[in-house]
Amino acid sequence: MTRPSGYNTKQREAILHYIISRDNTHVTAAQIIRYFEKEALPIGKATIYRHLDKLTESGALRRYITDGLSGACYQYIGSDDDDAHLHLKCDRCGELVHLECDALGDLERHVLDEHAFHINATKTVLYGTCDDCLQKA
């Protein structure tokens, strides 16, 4: 778990700090790249992608799968990991909503029992339409 796996560089610190500061939000690689372009400490995007990969592998970050055309989303994971909540993404405005409740419970059980498939809520994003966009339509 606590893989030393690498040096503790300024860039690594800065990237992790930035993502942690966003805590409950998701961050895209593009956002991070843009952020550091405007900062005093410019970080090459290759470095950012490399850290995103490493941090995800080491378990410090979670990578969400969303529609590939706008890039992947990352989020920092606190010390306790079992806060596996679902995400909903609106297919109109692109808003990503965090579901804090345990709504997946029954479905998860059903799929495991009947279909021998273990759902990983942390990676799953449900698509649909949010209230705002429905009202506009």
Add this chain to the structure above:
Amino acid sequence: MTRPSGYNTKQREAILHYIISRDNTHVTAAQIIRYFEKEALPIGKATIYRHLDKLTESGALRRYITDGLSGACYQYIGSDDDDAHLHLKCDRCGELVHLECDALGDLERHVLDEHAFHINATKTVLYGTCDDCLQKA
């Protein structure tokens, strides 16, 4: 609905026919491109993408959102549309499983009532690990 929206060309026919012939399976743009490269009637990939977009917009195809790095998936929709079933994707072997049952029902209702969000099962892919991969681990 029945938008004439375009001519009835050989390419359009061939592409739609190919996807329909896969009926219950999903097809990626890359598969279609590869298929027609090897056929007697070569179709440029621009044409394939353009038709994929049009067919999706007109409702003849459904586009699934999967991890962007391997491309989107498409599937033909028969005349009756209400067969909105879920998909499960194994994050180890990449297998995409079709769930024929109505397992989403309760969750869908809960999310709509409590979170004012209308889930679109046809676009949603649940991630997790399939039985085969679990056994190997």
Add this chain to the structure above:
DNA sequence: CTAGTTGCAAAGAGTTTGCATGGCG
């Protein structure tokens, strides 16, 4: 000192677009 790290630029994968030619209706 030595192995991991950085940054640039080039390479890749997937998808979109511009433009001249070709084909449906």
Add this chain to the structure above:
DNA sequence: CGCCATGCAAACTCTTTGCAACTAG
């Protein structure tokens, strides 16, 4: 004949890789 469709290549977006210079431990 007019408009849409086609195909090629170039453009684009997101991500990865090669490589020489650099730095943490």
